[in-house]
Each structure stands twice: as structure tokens, then as C-alpha cells.
Amino acid sequence: MAFTRMDQGKIEDWMVIGHAVTTRQAAMPQIIKSMLLQLEQQVDGFAVNQLHHALQTATRAARDGASEEMIVAALCHDIGKVISVENHPAIAAEILKPYVSRETYEIIRTHQDFQGRHYYALIGKDPDARSQYASEPWYEAARVFTDGWDQASFDPEYDTLPLSHFEPLIDRVFISPGRELVQGA
Numbered sequence: 001m002a003f004t005r006m007d008q009g010k011i012e013d014w015m016v017i018g019h020a021v022t023t024r025q026a027a028m029p030q031i032i033k034s035m036l037l038q039l040e041q042q043v044d045g046f047a048v049n050q051l052h053h054a055l056q057t058a059t060r061a062a063r064d065g066a067s068e069e070m071i072v073a074a075l076c077h078d079i080g081k082v083i084s085v086e087n088h089p090a091i092a093a094e095i096l097k098p099y100v101s102r103e104t105y106e107i108i109r110t111h112q113d114f115q116g117r118h119y120y121a122l123i124g125k126d127p128d129a130r131s132q133y134a135s136e137p138w139y140e141a142a143r144v145f146t147d148g149w150d151q152a153s154f155d156p157e158y159d160t161l162p163l164s165h166f167e168p169l170i171d172r173v174f175i176s177p178g179r180e181l182v183q184g185a
């Protein structure tokens, strides 16, 4: 019988919970795909919806020879907008964190500051917000992500790959948490 208070839990309870969580982990790729599909409802005045933007960003990353992990991160970089446009970089980064490298996590976490180069001046914010990360080893990769892929991916005429193309990559990247989650367990 499962505990009703944590301070009464036994090792047997935790073994059952651990097994159940591990089993449910197999659903993570499907959860990511359903979140991406929710982005299709978000247009917000852009020339393409947010799913198209995500697919186009990932397509550009793939065509530039990015790693599989980076392609999936490009696909998911705005997935936090399902929850909150305001907090979306942090939400997306934390979803990705157990599955990707520290560098990829940081690129997604900070991508709005890098993206600001292309529109912050129009809304009275600092277009050089990215400069605070100038000494980071992942700065150049973040610059490529934003300037080459993210900010350019609002083109309805671009030859964008469909979600089905990326599904095997999602399955591989999200199937098991990496070292950071294991260390935190």
C-alpha cells in the first residue's frame, strides 16, 4: 500500500514509484510532439505559426550540419510558448536540460537575449543584450543559432521539413534523461 505521507514511506514504496516513473518516461517523446502541435495554434501576428517557425528553425539547423541534439533543441526552442511567451526560453531550456549538453541548454535559455539584436531596438530594449555572455564558450554557437536559424525562420516560402522528418530525432533525444538528471536523483 502506498504511503499517504512521505515521512511514512518505505523503500518498497520508492521502488514501485521509481519503476512507474521510469516506465512513464517512455511517453516523453509523445509529450514533446503534442506540445509542438499546440504551437500550430499560435500565430500572434507573425507570417507563420509557431510550429512552422520551430520546424523551419530545425530545418535550417539540419541543413547547416548541426548535431542531432542541436536540431532537436532548435525544434523545441520556443516550446515554452505553450505555457508562457514571457518565460518561454527558461521553460524550454528546463524541459531540454536532462537530455542535452550544458552548452545546448545555455543556448536555449538565453536565446531571447541573442534574438534581441534583431528587434529590441524597435521596442526600446537593449539590442546588445547578448554581450553579457560574450565570454561564454558557447557564445559563438548561440550566435549561429539565433542569427543563422531562429531569426530567419519566419518565411512561409522556405522549403521547411515536416514534423514527421524530426520524429525519429525526438524519439532518440528524449527517450532517457542524461547525466545531469541522474546526478540530481
Ligand SMILES: [Fe+2]
Binding pocket: 053, 057, 077, 078, 150
Ligand atoms: Fe524562435
